[in-house]
Amino acid sequence: xxxxxxxxxxxxxxxxxxxxxAPLRAGIIVxxxxxxxRDAGNAWEALGEGEAVYLWHQENDLRGVDxxxxxxxxxxxxxxxAGAIARFAPIMKEVTRFAEAGGPTLAICNGFQIACxxxxxxGALVRNERMRFVCRHVGLRVETEASMFTNGxxxxxxxxxxxxxxxxxxxxDDATYAELVAEDRIAFRYAPQTGNFVLGADSGEDxxxxxxRDHIAGILGGPQRNILGxxxxxxxxxxxxxxxxxxxxxxxxxxxxxxxxx
Amino acid sequence: xxRVIVYVTLKPTLLDAQGRTVQTALHSLGFGEAxxxxxxxIIEMNVPEGDEAGIRARVVAMCDExxxxxxxxxxxxxxxx
Numbered sequence: 001x002x003x004x005x006x007x008x009x010x011x012x013x014x015x016x017x018x019x020x021x022a023p024l025r026a027g028i029i030v031x032x033x034x035x036x037x038r039d040a041g042n043a044w045e046a047l048g049e050g051e052a053v054y055l056w057h058q059e060n061d062l063r064g065v066d067x068x069x070x071x072x073x074x075x076x077x078x079x080x081x082a083g084a085i086a087r088f089a090p091i092m093k094e095v096t097r098f099a100e101a102g103g104p105t106l107a108i109c110n111g112f113q114i115a116c117x118x119x120x121x122x123g124a125l126v127r128n129e130r131m132r133f134v135c136r137h138v139g140l141r142v143e144t145e146a147s148m149f150t151n152g153x154x155x156x157x158x159x160x161x162x163x164x165x166x167x168x169x170x171x172x173d174d175a176t177y178a179e180l181v182a183e184d185r186i187a188f189r190y191a192p193q194t195g196n197f198v199l200g201a202d203s204g205e206d207x208x209x210x211x212x213r214d215h216i217a218g219i220l221g222g223p224q225r226n227i228l229g230x231x232x233x234x235x236x237x238x239x240x241x242x243x244x245x246x247x248x249x250x251x252x253x254x255x256x257x258x259x260x261x262x
Numbered sequence: 263x264x265r266v267i268v269y270v271t272l273k274p275t276l277l278d279a280q281g282r283t284v285q286t287a288l289h290s291l292g293f294g295e296a297x298x299x300x301x302x303x304i305i306e307m308n309v310p311e312g313d314e315a316g317i318r319a320r321v322v323a324m325c326d327e328x329x330x331x332x333x334x335x336x337x338x339x340x341x342x343x
Contacts, residue, residue, distance in 0.1 A: 080303075081331055088328075117331070124333040126272070127279045171276060171334060211277070 023051040024258045027065030029095060029111075031057045031086050036072035036108065036235065043235035043247065044069070049255050057089035066258045067104045068095055070111025072164070072233060082125065082167050083113035092118060102224040104148055104254055109165055112218075112229035121221040121229045122180070123172030129211025133166040137243060138209055140217055140232055141191035144184050147220050148257040149228045152249035158195040159188075159246035161232040163209055168231040170212040170219075180219060187228055188218035263308045266321050267340040270330045271302035305329055314341050 026044040030037045041052030044067075053065050057075075062068065075086040086092065092114075099105040099120050107115035115121045128134060137160045142153040153159070172180070180186050190208045191197055197204070199214055208215045210231070218230030234247030272278045278300045285299035309317055321339050330337045 080328070084328065084331070116333075122333075124331055126276065126334055129277060129279050131279050131283050169279075173333070211279075 022262065024049055024067065024255055024262070025051050025053050025063075025065045026067040026069055027053050027055045027062050028069050028071055029057065029091055030054050030071070031073065031075035031089060033075045033077055034071050034073035034110070036110075036233065039233070040069045040071045040108065040235045043238050043251055046238055047248075047251055047255055049259070055091055057086070057091050059091050060094065062091075062094045062098055066261075067106065067254060068098055070095070070105070070107040070114050071235075072109030072111060075110055075114065078167075081113075081117070082110060083115075083117040086110075086114045087118040096120065099222055099227050102222065102226050104258065105222065105227045106149065106254070107227065107229040108233055108235065109163075109168075109231055112231055113167065115221075115227065115229045120227055121219055122176045123170055123219070125167055125231070126169050126171055127167050128165070128169055128209070133164075134168075134209040135162070135164040136209070137162050138217075138232060139191045139193045139195070139207055140188045140246075141195050143186045143189055144220075146184060147187065147225045147228065148254060149220075149250050150187055150253065152253035152256075156195060158191055158193055159237075160193075160244045161234055161237045161246055162243070163232045165210070165231055168210040168212065170210075170216045170231075172213065177213065180216075185220040185225070186216055186218075187220050188230060188232070189215040190217050191215065264311065264317060265342045266307050266309050266317065267342070268305040268307075268321060268325060268329055269302055269338045269340075270305065270325075270335050271300055271337075272334055273336050274300075276334055317341055 028037045028041050044050045044052050079085055113125045116124050140159040140161050142150055142155055142157045145151050145155050192207045204215050217232055221227040234250045237244040237247035239245055281300040285296055288296040325337045
């Protein structure tokens, strides 16, 4: 087992469970080459309401988790295309079933690439326009509050969240783009810290790190807007001491909605 | 045994960031005539003997299911006897 060390890790005191009758369980899908699985699990547990369950890609059972997280990394070494092989992992059949039945599914970075390859979300992510791997905090404008992931933010608010990717340029055809806009499914756009920009008025060169269509950084899908795919890493923005805690409201919102369901 | 060659490239409507970088390098080396440079992948494989239409139909299925992403890529198939 690649992650058996979790049993002997001592959690920091602020990570002890203090929720209701049962902890909320997030299933973190671990592929060969995943490298943000621990960050995602730690973020979930940092809220004090949840427990992270690491699910190896060869498993066939989600073990009844409440939330699924497809974490960042380089699954299968990005062979062929980022996310192309992970889509066929045994666990993905269950993830697809879960997501299509309305289960909350958070797909971050490589997870977003996998979700697009698996057709859980429309479009695709290709090589950054300027070819460089970009690893820094970016401005992220909240485009909708209408989802279980974003209802803890205010529309128009600009967050500071890190990105770390070489293939994050979101592309889709015109029909898909029109649908995303009409259905209010664009969750986040890259933005200057002021939040003030007009679509199409400039190239976004200063704030769009990868050349994504109309600065798209995250989109929603699924029957209940229950799938969020995003290139930036909210799980790396949980503590002000580490640069930003702007990712925290996303996980808190998810916890709140799951507590209601319980 | 027939050899199949599949060429996968980004759709012409998409900016090919790698191709643009290579083109810039060619120009700086003095090969200014190189225009619209695009990069892609070549996937080669052996397949069992059979009629070409049948072989092609199988390889088209491989491309649609795995070898190419229909959102961003197009492909071309060659079958060598």
